[in-house]
Amino acid sequence: MERYAEVKLKQWLENRYRKPLIIRGARQVGKSTLVRNFTKEQHLILIEINLEKHPELDPVFRTLDISNIIREIEGLTGQKVLSDNTLLFLDEIQAAPRALQALRYFYEEFPQLPVVAAGSLLEFVLAEHNFSMPVGRIEYLHLGPMSFEEFLIETDKNLLDYVINYDLVTPIPKTAHKRLLESQREFLFIGGLPEAILRTVQTNNLNEAVSVQQSIIETYKDDFSKYARQNQLLRLHRVFNYIPLAVGKKIKYSHISGDDKARELKAAIDLLIKAGLATPVYHSNCSGVPLNAQMDFSKFKLLFLDVGLMNRMCGFDWLAIRAMDERKLINEGAIAEQFIGQHLLYQNTPQNPELCYWLREQKTSNAEVDFVISRGDLICPVEVKAGKSGSLKSLLQFVLDKKTAIAVRFDLNLPSIQNISHKMPQGRQAENVSVQLISLPLYLVGQLYRLIDTMRKSGIHNN
Numbered sequence: 001m002e003r004y005a006e007v008k009l010k011q012w013l014e015n016r017y018r019k020p021l022i023i024r025g026a027r028q029v030g031k032s033t034l035v036r037n038f039t040k041e042q043h044l045i046l047i048e049i050n051l052e053k054h055p056e057l058d059p060v061f062r063t064l065d066i067s068n069i070i071r072e073i074e075g076l077t078g079q080k081v082l083s084d085n086t087l088l089f090l091d092e093i094q095a096a097p098r099a100l101q102a103l104r105y106f107y108e109e110f111p112q113l114p115v116v117a118a119g120s121l122l123e124f125v126l127a128e129h130n131f132s133m134p135v136g137r138i139e140y141l142h143l144g145p146m147s148f149e150e151f152l153i154e155t156d157k158n159l160l161d162y163v164i165n166y167d168l169v170t171p172i173p174k175t176a177h178k179r180l181l182e183s184q185r186e187f188l189f190i191g192g193l194p195e196a197i198l199r200t201v202q203t204n205n206l207n208e209a210v211s212v213q214q215s216i217i218e219t220y221k222d223d224f225s226k227y228a229r230q231n232q233l234l235r236l237h238r239v240f241n242y243i244p245l246a247v248g249k250k251i252k253y254s255h256i257s258g259d260d261k262a263r264e265l266k267a268a269i270d271l272l273i274k275a276g277l278a279t280p281v282y283h284s285n286c287s288g289v290p291l292n293a294q295m296d297f298s299k300f301k302l303l304f305l306d307v308g309l310m311n312r313m314c315g316f317d318w319l320a321i322r323a324m325d326e327r328k329l330i331n332e333g334a335i336a337e338q339f340i341g342q343h344l345l346y347q348n349t350p351q352n353p354e355l356c357y358w359l360r361e362q363k364t365s366n367a368e369v370d371f372v373i374s375r376g377d378l379i380c381p382v383e384v385k386a387g388k389s390g391s392l393k394s395l396l397q398f399v400l401d402k403k404t405a406i407a408v409r410f411d412l413n414l415p416s417i418q419n420i421s422h423k424m425p426q427g428r429q430a431e432n433v434s435v436q437l438i439s440l441p442l443y444l445v446g447q448l449y450r451l452i453d454t455m456r457k458s459g460i461h462n463n
């Protein structure tokens with residue numbers, strides 16, 4: 001299956017200053033398959049070692065003797081590691097943590113050898129070991145679920161051109177728009193995990209995704225015992241089951257459980273974040289860039305790993321998803337917000353995936369913007385409206401407070417750019433607020449940064 005991350009891998013491979021690469025991401029997002037497909041496309045000789053299956057290599061890596069490590073790998077695989085056109089892939093590297101430290105010496109002693117590492121639950125290994133990571137000697141690539149564009153490549157490639165070539169000027173035909181909305185609705189059900197998409201494509205049966213999703217969910221639960229103590233397991237299951245129901249809502253520990261202490265629930269959430277199963281979206285004051293410099297870590301929402309898994313855990317089957325009208329779609333589990341959020345997270349895969357939102361809590365007038373992103377020095381609020389209409393009150397309040405020049409709304413309408421001017425009550429007075437509103441259908445989320453950059457080039461700046 002084609003992944004856009006292969007472009008990043010190619011850039012890495014061709015970089016004359018290439019360093020060993022660690023691919024990070026939750027279990028089942030396709031890290032190993034990505035490497036195998038990439039080496040095949042690039043006509044490379046793949047030397048793959050699954051360190052979970054070869055515990056005898058752990059003491060070998062502990063020596064940090066790279067020449068000896070290479071000899072042992074060659075003895076195991078029967079392949080010459082340092083021959084031309086090879087790529088060494090250390091999979092499940094968390095099973096031999098010192099292999100992470102050894103990456104530095106691969107870089108220093110054999111820089112000509114491309115080395116890729118990947119592993120599930122890698123964050124736990126890093127937290128539990130006191131060795132120093134090879135800072136400045138490795139690179140990272142963060143991999144999430146497949147995007148809607150990658151989904152279209154597998155399911156309806158003819159529609160892909162309307163998405164990747166949209167330019168804010170040329171209209172999308174209404175017939176194509178309708179088909180894209182239907183495909184996007186299917187994505188909400190299937191989700192972006194490669195195995196669920198592959199099974200659906202192979203069988204031409206949407207409901208085949210259900211058994212895959214359920215199996216993956218059980219795999220995640222089985223993993224809990226690997227990184228949580230016995231007395232934490234029940235709490236971890238409780239939090240895991242709660243998150244899909246709470247997407248889009250500010251987390252309040254009392255809503256999760258009245259029996260557990262806040263610090264215990266926070267610890268459970270932190271474990272699931274480390275496992276890649278949840279991502280925090282922190283409140284930021286958003287008064288300047290970088291946005292993460294102004295985050296308030298006490299106020300946050302959570303995104304689940306994948307919208308398809310989220311719907312499975314919420315109990316929605318295909319008939320329920322297909323039958324949802326626009327109002328129900330936005331109210332039932334914040335499905336649209338999860339879809340938008342997981343796409344925004346991984347559009348810049350080499351960087352650490354993070355998102356923020358904006359929240360103003362006042363006695364008489366609360367306001368909340370679903371997401372806030374930045375490009376260069378341009379700050380842009382993003383609202384998600386799953387239906388064809390919805391209030392812009394919070395979005396306009398943000399524009400007024402932060403003096404932003406553009407704002408984004410995702411809904412089900414055809415794309416448009418509108419000059420919005422509105423009077424906002426401020427105490428006993430009213431202030432005029434003006435903004436260029438980019439209104440996009442949900443299925444164009446993967447193009448958002450490209451479209452904002454297009455507007456930046458045309459001279460749009462924050463006021």
